[in-house]
Amino acid sequence: MADASTVAELVNISVDGRPVEVPPGTLVWDACEKAGIFVPVYCAHKKLEPVAVCRMCLVEVEGLPKLQPACATRVAPGMVVRTQTEQVRKFRDGNLEFLLLNHPLDCPVCDRGGECDLQDFTQRYGPGRARSSITEKVHFDKAVKLSDKIMLDQERCILCWRCVRYYEEITGEREIVLQERGVHTVVDSFERQPLQSQFQGNLPEICPVGALTHRQYRFRARPWDLRRTASVCSHCSYGCNIFVDAREEQIARYASNDNPEVDDSWLCDQGRYGFPELNRPERVINPEARVGGLRQAVSYQDAVARAAGALLRVRGDHGGTSVGVLGSPRMTNEEAFVLQWLAREVIATPHVDHRYEPLEGISPEQFRLGIAELEGCDAVVVIGDRPERLSPVLTLRLYKVANKLGRQILRVPETFSAAQVVKQLPAAGRIGIVAAQADRAAAMGLRAKAGSAGREAAVLTITEAVNSRGCQDLGLLPNVGPGYRSLEHSGLFGRQLLEAAVAGQIKALLVVGDGADFEAEGLFHEALAKVDVAVVVTAWQGVASRAATVLLPGRTIAEKAGTVTNTEGRVQRVRTAVEPKFTFPSDLRILGDLAAGLGSDLGVQALAAPVFELLAAAVPAYRGCQAGLRAHWEPGS
Ligand code: SF4
Ligand code: SF4
Ligand code: FES
Structure with a gap:
């Protein structure tokens, strides 16, 4: 109040x-x-x-x-x-009549039909009919390819300048200009050069009419054909909020869903146009198992029983530590938490990871600074170009901090002298330090140096995939447990675990998730070929699915419900935007059923909400954390 x-x-x-x-x-x-x-x-x-x-x-x-x-x-x-008032009504009516004088009658074939402000306002405030006797309208170019992503129809433009101002104020790239004068004024790219911005996908969203449209979405659907679901972009760890618009259980487009704390309403093109990856047809759609040396389709119950039986056998013969468990940074928090529990508490192996390369020396202190808090910093140090390559929308926040708020942005190479950098900082005020996770040690070193020089500094670490942060917070790592709890015995990191499998020390692998971090690695192929048992839960056909002794169909992130945690520690909800082509249980249920097959009970239903309660009880920072808020890590936790 x-x-x-x-x-x-x-x-x-x-x-x-x-x-x-x-x-x-x-x-x-x-x-x-x-x-x-x-x-x-x-x-x-x-x-x-x-x-x-x-x-x-x-x-x-x-x-x-x-x-x-x-x-x-x-x-x-x-x-x-x-x-x-009558005067306002008359003016709006006249204004719309004027805008429509030269507007083409494209509505039936315009991609914005059904979600166009010119259509809507004409219906609501405009003249019912044209009074003008002009039969030949002023014509401009149509279907102008501004880039491989954006199409411009100059006739549909109402000269609102939003696109020009977007480039001036939000990205600073100035790729679109207004040319000529009076009735001949047109919008175009500067000297008709192709747009190069990595944020051009925002243009059709700010254009109020059908002048700027997405080529990817061209003639694909009408708004009333689409089912809209609020979710989170799955392309990187920044966690931009999106609407997933789906038609006939295929994603048709992503649209931004303004979250001022995260994306500030902008998406990068990699994220916005990256969804066809999730529509790929190469899916695993049936449970399968190797029976007598041959892989064949089996029932879901049979597959789970065979998977549990095989893992029990290996554990019985060689001990729990002969099993390796690999997840993915694209799993939900609930799945990550249950998978690490399944590994540690049920199978009794410490060898659990969600990534190929080792991740050591991590702590919540490396994530203290929030994305929107950058605007409250008096100066921001950005280490190298990796943070913005990993999370492109960060570039727009930094541009705002520098150009709109007038704060100092200091870009330093990945190897720098902390003492030199501190000398260039303002004498007082808050300092933000932005670094990729690979540069976390340098960032923390700079923070310490700034602190000893009397500056208050905090670090924003950028992780690599949509839920890398959640997987770390929840202990899907061999060296820390949930909440970064230290462990008595560390297990093997992803790569070491695969090496141990090739060396014959790991006899069984449980691989859950999209496997993308591992599929490209030759070691993964070798390890899968070597182990006695490979239980694989995946959405995609690939190295893991082909090598599996038991294979269970997993879901893509667009088919899941649960939460993910973005790089600044904000817990956000992902929702089922499309249904898979099968009716088998979700990945979370599969893990619960597998645990039951191994003789352990999760204690709650394997559904996102009860499992979130379970993980929040284990990780105090997540306790009482509502979706949309940052988990609260006590200093020094
Ligand atoms: S945003 Fe659309 S309507 Fe407005 S000036 Fe640009 S192209 Fe024209
Ligand atoms: S910055 Fe990351 S989360 Fe945001 S739109 Fe781009 S890829 Fe998606
Ligand atoms: S003049 Fe106010 S919206 Fe354009």
Whole structure:
């Protein structure tokens, strides 16, 4: 609740007779929204500075002779705003009639049909019919390939400048320009050069009409054909919030779902256009098992029983430590937690990992700084270019910190002198340090140096895959348990574990997840060929599925429900956006059933919500953590 001093500073205005209190400097457009009154806009955008060029948002302000643009007018005490008067209605109607004068009649074939602000506002506020007798419209180029990703239709453009301003204010790349004058004004790429930005996929989303469209989505679907599910981009560890739009159980597109704390409403092209990977047809769709030397389809129950029996046999003959367990950084938190429990508590092996290369010397302190907290730093040191290569949308946050907020960004190479860097930092204030996980030691060294020079510094470490952070927090590693608990005996890291399998010390492998971190490694092939038993739960046909003695069909991240933790420690929900082509249990249920086959009970139903409760009980930082919030790690934990 606001305290008395805050309340005293608020400005009282009225919108269509409704009183509303807003902070001084608020735009009338935002005040109208707060009052629950919709004002149509074209050029205005929540993330861009106002320019007031389209005049769609004009409203009456008592005492002023002319209509005022709500998107660029600031509130004043006692202001009386009217959005529904005859004058406003007449102006909107005329404005739309003017916009439609030269607009092509493309709606039936336009990719924005059904989700276009020009269509919608024309229906709601526009003229029912054209009065003009113009038969020949001014024509511009159609289907202009701005890049391999973006198509431009110049005739559909309503000259709102959003695309131009996006490049100026958000990315700083200035790849789109307005050319010519008057009725001949057109939008185009600079000198018709192909767009090169890695953030161009945001353009069709900020364009209010069908002028800029995704080539990937061209003529694929209509909005009413799609089922929309809020989820998380699975391409990297940044955790951008997305809508997954699916048609007939295939992903048709990703759209951004603004989370100001994470993505600030932008996606990178790698993430946005990366989903066809999840639509690939090379799926494992049936449980299979090697029976008498031949692989054949078996029932789900039979496969689980055979997998449990084989693992029990190896454990009985050679001990639990002869079993290696490999997960994936693309598993959910719930799966990661259950898999490490299955390895340690049920199979009794310490050899469990989710990655190929060893990860040592990690602690929650390396993740103290949040993404949005970068905006509160007086200076930010970025170590090398790996953080932005790993999580491209970070580039846009850093651009905002430097260009909009005027803070210092200091880019240093991966090998640097901490003493030299500290000398270049401001004398006081908070310092943010951004590093890839591979550079965590250097980042922590710089933090210590800055601390001893009297600066308050915190580190944001960028991990590698969508749930690398969750897998680490929950102990899917051989050297730390859940919550980074130290262990009496460390197990073998992924690569060492595979080497041990090739050497004949590991007799059985349990591989769960997409295996992407391992599939490219020759050692993985050798290890799978060598072990007596390979139980594989995977969505994809590949090295692991082919080598499996027992194979169970897994789900892709788009087919799962659960949580993942982004690189800053924010626990976010992934939801089932498409159904797999089979009805076998989820990966989490498979792990629960496997544990039961091995004689252990998870203690709760193998569903995301009860398992989250279970893991939160084991990791205090996750206790009471609602999806959408950062897990709270006590300093020094
Ligand atoms: S292309 Fe779209 S975003 Fe750009 S000016 Fe035209 S209507 Fe606006
Ligand atoms: S930065 Fe990462 S999470 Fe965000 S859109 Fe790009 S790939 Fe996806
Ligand atoms: S939305 Fe206000 S002038 Fe364009």
